[in-house]
Amino acid sequence: MATTFPPRVRLGMVGGGEGAFIGAVHRIAARLDDHYTLVAGALSSTAEKSLRSGAAIGLERTYPDYETMAREEAARPDGIEAVAIVTPNDQHAPAAEAFLKAGIHVICDKPVTTTLKDAKRLKALAQKHGRLFAVTHNYTGYPMVRHARRLVADGALGTLRVVQVEYAQEWLTERLESTGQKQAGWRSDPKRSGAGGCIGDIGTHAYNLADFITGLTVESLSAEVSSFVKGRVLDDNVQVQLRYAGGARGSLWASQVAPGNENGLRIRVYGSKAGLEWMQEHPNQLRFSPFGQPTQVISRGTPAASPDAARVSRVPSGHPEGYLEGFANLYTEIAAAIRAARPGKRQRLDKAVTFPTIDDGIKGMVFIETALKSSAKDGRWTKL
Amino acid sequence: MATTFPPRVRLGMVGGGEGAFIGAVHRIAARLDDHYTLVAGALSSTAEKSLRSGAAIGLERTYPDYETMAREEAARPDGIEAVAIVTPNDQHAPAAEAFLKAGIHVICDKPVTTTLKDAKRLKALAQKHGRLFAVTHNYTGYPMVRHARRLVADGALGTLRVVQVEYAQEWLTERLESTGQKQAGWRSDPKRSGAGGCIGDIGTHAYNLADFITGLTVESLSAEVSSFVKGRVLDDNVQVQLRYAGGARGSLWASQVAPGNENGLRIRVYGSKAGLEWMQEHPNQLRFSPFGQPTQVISRGTPAASPDAARVSRVPSGHPEGYLEGFANLYTEIAAAIRAARPGKRQRLDKAVTFPTIDDGIKGMVFIETALKSSAKDGRWTKL
Amino acid sequence: MATTFPPRVRLGMVGGGEGAFIGAVHRIAARLDDHYTLVAGALSSTAEKSLRSGAAIGLERTYPDYETMAREEAARPDGIEAVAIVTPNDQHAPAAEAFLKAGIHVICDKPVTTTLKDAKRLKALAQKHGRLFAVTHNYTGYPMVRHARRLVADGALGTLRVVQVEYAQEWLTERLESTGQKQAGWRSDPKRSGAGGCIGDIGTHAYNLADFITGLTVESLSAEVSSFVKGRVLDDNVQVQLRYAGGARGSLWASQVAPGNENGLRIRVYGSKAGLEWMQEHPNQLRFSPFGQPTQVISRGTPAASPDAARVSRVPSGHPEGYLEGFANLYTEIAAAIRAARPGKRQRLDKAVTFPTIDDGIKGMVFIETALKSSAKDGRWTKL
Amino acid sequence: MATTFPPRVRLGMVGGGEGAFIGAVHRIAARLDDHYTLVAGALSSTAEKSLRSGAAIGLERTYPDYETMAREEAARPDGIEAVAIVTPNDQHAPAAEAFLKAGIHVICDKPVTTTLKDAKRLKALAQKHGRLFAVTHNYTGYPMVRHARRLVADGALGTLRVVQVEYAQEWLTERLESTGQKQAGWRSDPKRSGAGGCIGDIGTHAYNLADFITGLTVESLSAEVSSFVKGRVLDDNVQVQLRYAGGARGSLWASQVAPGNENGLRIRVYGSKAGLEWMQEHPNQLRFSPFGQPTQVISRGTPAASPDAARVSRVPSGHPEGYLEGFANLYTEIAAAIRAARPGKRQRLDKAVTFPTIDDGIKGMVFIETALKSSAKDGRWTKL
CATH class of the missing domain: 3.40.50.720 (NAD(P)-binding Rossmann-like Domain)
Structure with a gap:
């Protein structure tokens, strides 16, 4: 048929x-x-x-x-x-x-x-x-991020212990917002951007990525929020320590004043059995390191990448997919949900979805507000 | 307006x-x-x-x-x-x-x-x-390939001396064509694929890429064409030496039996002043090495990438664009030419275009035929 | 003569x-x-x-x-x-x-x-x-670490803002100390190792490296010290936030339970003008990123590496020097100091030396003790 | 005892x-x-x-x-x-x-x-x-080269098909020999260097490395020998095609006029079951790619590196050993042979040795002479 x-x-x-x-x-x-x-x-x-x-x-x-x-x-x-x-x-x-x-x-x-x-x-x-209320935490749309999540969910890493996530950029190293550049302008203006600068713009992406891959719950955090460029009101660098339920520990670093970093979102997760590493700038590969064995470079489009990754993949391995494809993966998943919710279709809005929703948006806001609160109290560990 | x-x-x-x-x-x-x-x-x-x-x-x-x-x-x-x-x-x-x-x-x-x-x-x-007759040698659509071409054209490499281009894949390491896989099937069948196997499928891409970036004319070549997998009729590995007008020398290697290589198109060009290197699997960076100075890693979307690269770029540096975007760049340039050729528009079909045309297609066919001829004559240097 | x-x-x-x-x-x-x-x-x-x-x-x-x-x-x-x-x-x-x-x-x-x-x-x-009292913080002996220090000292990075240093290993992911392995045995025994496990064994190296390259003074720190492996007494993972005099901020992560990391000492330093990155496992290269320009890959043995690097280099660029050579550089510098202090020589013991001394040893002990103190007080920022 | x-x-x-x-x-x-x-x-x-x-x-x-x-x-x-x-x-x-x-x-x-x-x-x-007559083809002393040889010998690659070996340098891009530089001087003088320039100086290393790892016999070759720098008598760039007994095919490229390459000795070997890649500038890792599985990054000093590698290794994984250590491995093996040949010891000079001997030196000379002969006859395939 x-x-x-x-x-x-x-x-x-x-x-x-x-x-x-x-x-x-x-x-x-x-x-x-x-x-x-x-x-x-x-x-x-x-x-x-x-x-x-x-x-x-x-x-x-x-x-x-x-x-x-x-x-x-x-x-x-x-x-x-x-x-x-x-x-x-x-x-x-x-x-x-x-x-x-x-x-x-x-x-x-x-x-x-x-x-x-x-x-x-x-x-x-x-x-x-x-x-539906979808939020475009687009980095979760990358196939190898899906594979990373699958590895963790399948227990391939064992009990998680350490999460190191970072998102480093360089574009606000100088005071770009005073030049009339539109992107820098609103992002550094608390009225349009909210209370978070770097932490809201990219810190939330890093936070969301760790959340998506590990499935762990952050219980409390200690944050150090800085603004390095003279005249800048909002933060441009944040360092956050995370305590996860179950005992894992995390570090999150987000910066927009790190020359040499274009869009350096990178995550490493370590457990009792294995570790993994993924970098957004070379998104088609994932490094997976079972303890005691050689590190494996797992590529999108190969048999070793799980069906979760294959489902959001368009072209064979070695034909790099990038930022737009990852972003499009969310749109495609959202379209499926919208179609399923059309009149006459069996409603599925309350089912598990793979794309980020308002719940993830809320988690992001909790993160921003808690981090700013912790930083204001000299980095005191603060519950979320 | x-x-x-x-x-x-x-x-x-x-x-x-x-x-x-x-x-x-x-x-x-x-x-x-x-x-x-x-x-x-x-x-x-x-x-x-x-x-x-x-x-x-x-x-x-x-x-x-x-x-x-x-x-x-x-x-x-x-x-x-x-x-x-x-x-x-x-x-x-x-x-x-x-x-x-x-x-x-x-x-x-x-x-x-x-x-x-x-x-x-x-x-x-x-x-x-x-x-119009456009041919989708899509790898010329990558922004950093455009930048490489610009560097050569601007004389940044000086007089060209050595070109090393390779295109290595692994997918035909075993006899996939006998399993009913459609892609492998027609590609390994001379009736549907023509006289070239690997040389036609990917060798022409490598040849075209070197042609596009260097602008050099191949005068003659010496080829070694092999078929390693038992029962396979067409070639699955070719090694070609190239003599360029003006004295430069080149090597081209294309293989579909190289385990560990997914879609390994890679070019290196060396001249009297500098060298460059580009790899399709990580297409957003170009390595440029002025003699006596440190190698520079030039990224798509940065000020160091020429307008030729910026023109075919959509998102900022660090947000990887990939295979589909490079392919789309040709389509976009072809659309501009088609629109320009619409009735009432001033015809521009005979003007210089940036996308590959039937002329490039012909060059590819000359390459295949000459290489097969040279190989049949025990690698004799053969004029194109 | x-x-x-x-x-x-x-x-x-x-x-x-x-x-x-x-x-x-x-x-x-x-x-x-x-x-x-x-x-x-x-x-x-x-x-x-x-x-x-x-x-x-x-x-x-x-x-x-x-x-x-x-x-x-x-x-x-x-x-x-x-x-x-x-x-x-x-x-x-x-x-x-x-x-x-x-x-x-x-x-x-x-x-x-x-x-x-x-x-x-x-x-x-x-x-x-x-x-003389020399302490073998051997990683300062690498030529490109010397070059990094020189770049900072010469102002090539501008005012320093952010320091990210990490030292990740995997070897204590499981309880190796209970197998009779000698190295793991004494390192995890407080009586022989002291109060610090991972923080003393490798955290001090990371701390010393940041100190050596940046020349900054740590004013206070906030530490999270963990022990993940059941039955282990000493720490095997530490995350430390650093506040430097002058306003720079740092993060230090040391771990011995991070599968996929062999001896992953790595430092990144960012300033108002440029950033740099160096990794111990590939020690012959340094990435230097002047803001707004392409990242430069500076190799040991090339003209771009400063005399400080050349002085402790034996073989030309591209001939990798490694761990033993870096270690030997300290020994060679110490030998020069010892010879200069021989009877009849003009004493130079009080002069500036390039190798680490008891003063660096003391800094390391202050770091360990302050970090353990901070961690015991729930990560309170603690003066050194 | x-x-x-x-x-x-x-x-x-x-x-x-x-x-x-x-x-x-x-x-x-x-x-x-x-x-x-x-x-x-x-x-x-x-x-x-x-x-x-x-x-x-x-x-x-x-x-x-x-x-x-x-x-x-x-x-x-x-x-x-x-x-x-x-x-x-x-x-x-x-x-x-x-x-x-x-x-x-x-x-x-x-x-x-x-x-x-x-x-x-x-x-x-x-x-x-x-x-004893030992020849210091030092690159065979690297532990991961030993492991590569072991993998081939153990059949991990299956039947060998393709060998790509290259040795690229940049230092003779300009006419250094006319400046009085001693190294360049004698190497470019046929009286002191012999008939081969680049081919003798580094081409023989590449040839020897392929020989050592693959164990294959070269039956005939076709060479293109060039000299790009004006006034230079000896070659500075060679491209050689190799036909091995048993049907494998190889390409060897050696150049001293390739800006961006410091000491770029690199080999890739592909067989019916797997491929491998090793690069001298990052010698502590070997990439091993079993067909259909992820590439493994095998590090010196880890359990995955064979005893052949471990035997010539001094420090744990992640502590890089380099050029001098690889060179020293030959000296150490030669010392063992010399001691074994001392009076009163049981002579073992005629036994298999792991270090290169006059036989390898002879193979190198045969390679140089055959390549120059082939090149003089317009690249005719020439038996060794």
Whole structure:
């Protein structure tokens, strides 16, 4: 019997207009596996820029603002089923609220909000309206991250003992935000970014990655939050110690002032039987080291990579997949969930999903708030 | 003034149905930057499989065979502007001929044909009908390959002396073709693949990459073509010495029986002033070694990567782009050429293009035929 | 004018007999550049084993114990000028004391003692008797570590901000000490090793390396000291946060339960202008990353490596020097100091030396004691 | 029972005086494991320089020339048992002849002579006088090279198919020999170096390494020998194709004009079951890739490294051993053979030895001569 291709998910976008970075990434990610049609958007903070940005990418329906968009799309029979929110952090919550209330699924960039309170409120709203709320902690979409999680879950590492996760960048080594650079501008402004700088922008990714791979629960943490560049208000370097339930110990380092590091997300996990290492900049390989045996270099696309990795893989081993493919994996999994939730389908929103959700968003906000609290109290160990 | 998005290129596809590998790659590559709409196809060798394959990917217009497709699409006002030919090698020439005669641009996989004669005929046809003929030597689409070419062109290496290029794989170490695996099957069958096995499948990529980066002309070559696996008809390992005009010397090694190598395309170029090295499996970095100074690791997306690289780059440094992105770069450049050639536009088909064309396809066929000839004459140096 | 080779330094050794590891390393290090003659030793803890161990290596004068050795060697006109102490930690102090009092220079393994108090006492003794006290923090002997220090000293990194140093091993992942393995046995026994396990054995090396390269002063630290293997008394994993004078922040991780890590000493230093990275397992290269420019891979033996590195280098670039050569560099520098202090020479003992001394040993003991104190107080930031 | 250290081998040296490189390497290699005492030498080509060079390293007996040295040492009861010959190539044969005739074992640098004829004559002389003739193809002394050889011998790779060996350097990219640099001077002078430049200096090492690891016999070769630098007489780049008995195929590339390569000796061997890769610049690891399984990174000093590797290893895994240690391994093995051949010992000179001998030296000369012959005949396949 022939498989018939199901209708593409009708997608809208808020943010991602002129000068933005992550919006284009979301659009490519949505397009890559052909599960979405981007049909509507409110891409910028002003009506004029929104219209211009929409025209530039050939968007069908462009709105001056997200409130109008949510209202009008909800009213159309061919209106969007989901919206991607890719604005600066402070706009995530109000935009998400508008779409959830309009019955539209939300795909939101991270950190999910600027406060933990907002994040919890969004979760309640999503539940109330029975809508999906996905958060694009995209690094969990890499095939070899999936394989790492599988190795841990299968007990290949034994009892976990030590987690070393780091996310090092160099781009804020100098005071880029004072040059008018848009990305640096909002990220270093507490009003738009929230209370966390580096910790919110990339620290949450590192935290989420460790959470995703290890499945361990952080019980308490001790944080040292720093801001090295003169005139910078938010943090640009954080060092966090983690105590996990069950006795494992972790270190998390995130920095945006580390010259020589482009996008250095890297995790190492050690257990009683084996260790593993994965680096985002060379994402197609995972090093797996059973104690007493040679380290194995496991490649995406090979028989040694588990079905969990193979499922989110497109091309054979040695043909590198990268950042956009990992990002697209989340979009593809989200599309499956959206389709499964369509009228007439058996609802599966409450089932286990592989993509990050508002729960992960909340974990991220808890992390930020706890770390800032610990740092303010001279690094005191603080419960989450 | 607002930039308005130009109409997407209407694309058709021949081949790429059930069990195929490269067809899906072409589709993703076409979709990635949103310059194409795939609207028609004859995806398999039988009518039934074609229809089933079309339905599986939600294709608008599916044809039982490419002749029908070429005829009917040419007759529609909204017919395809270009066709991607992704069949086994032996179907490239007849399919391309049908579409060129129907006035449709051709994007063809490599090696472009099974004989040099066919390749030359296609070139003549393309010229006669004024249509584009692109060949997807996709590895030239990688940003750091573009940067390598720029370094050579700018004289950063001085006078070129030595070129070492290799393309090593492991997947045919055992006799996979006898297991029914589709990819191995046609690639090892001279009737469908042509006279070259490994040399045609990947040797031509290596040859093309060296050609693209160095700009040197090969004058003669000496080849040693081998087949190691019992029962295999075509070659699975080739070692070729190259003499370039101007005195440079090259070595090319291609193998599909090298365990530990997934898709090991790698090039090193040495000149009187500097050397460079690039590896496809870690494509975002290029090693550049000015004589007497430390080796520099130049990353895609950084200021040190030339505009040639930046132009075909989507995400910042440290966010790895891979195989599909490199492939998509060719599709995007081809789309620009197709749009420029639309009625009413100033024709630019005869201008210099950055993507590979039938001329590169012909070079590849010359390489295969000359290498086989040299090998048959015990490695005699043979003019191209 | 001809240079005449000065008489070799007459060396003795305490410890390093049967089943020992580091004794043989010291002997090779002393021999490598031909500045020493090993003439006497008390190599084991019992007279019988000492004699047997001495015979096995062809030692001229073997003593039953170090007290006898110190006394008799001091009385000979051709007695040893220096002694290498390579016993388990608890014997360092009494042995060193005996030789210092006998007027013999001391070269002592690390950690220098089992208590800070002992270390301070040894310093006073060395000063009183006008003898050298070198401590073999051997990793400072690597040429590219010297180059790293030079880069920092020359301001190439700008103002230092972040130091990440780690030393990860795997060998104590299981309870090796209960199998009778000699190295694991004494290292995990507080009576012979002192209060620190992993922190003393390798944490002090990491601490010393950061100190040597950065020249920064640690003001306070917060430590998390763990013991993961059941039945193990001493720590096998430590995570330490460091606050440096001047505002820089550091993280130090040392572990002996990290499968996949053989001897993973690695340091990264970031400043306002550049970053650097060095790894002990591939010691001949240093990565130097000036902000905004490509990372440079600087190799030992090349023009880019400073004279500080060249001075302690024997063979050209690309001919790897390793652990023993780095160790030997300290011995060679110590020999120069010993010769300069010979009767009739102009005393230079109080001059700046490049090799680590009792002062570094004391710093190591302060580090251990402060870290254990901090950890006992739930990671409270503790002044050094 | 106690093991007693046997008397050290009394060693002499010819060459290795002022401005030399390899002489110091031999001296360190001889000293490292304490099996030799260097007691006599004729270190330079003039009497005055010889005496000065001897004094500079504290040599006991210095001779004005090697003829005198051979004669007088042979006459002493405590005369040298072996001599290391480390002169430019043209002096190897006459010096070796003098010492063999005097009944002294010879340790000779490579290439062993400047002509094949001389090499064969030396072999006959060594046999006639019953003396050892070792040739320092030092790269076979690396532990992981021993492991590679073991893997092949044990059939872990299956039937060998492809050998890729290369030795790339950069130091002769410009015309260094015209600056007065001593190393470049004699190496580029056919009178002192012989007919081979790069091929003799490093090509023979690559050839020997492939021979040592694979155990395959080269039946014929096709060579392309080039000289790229203006004014240079000898070759600085060679590309050689190899046909092995049994059907395997090889490529050998040696270059001294490849910027970015310091001492890039690297070998890859592929068989029907697995592949392996080893690189001299990071010699402590070997990559082993069983077909269909992940690549294993096997480290020196770990349980996965065979006894053959462990036997020539001094320090634990992760403590890198390098060039000098590999070189020293040969010296240590040669010392064992010399001691075994001492009067009263059971002669074992005709037994299998692990270090390279005059037979390997002869193979190297055959390689050079055949390659030059092939290249002169436009790369014709030429039997060895």
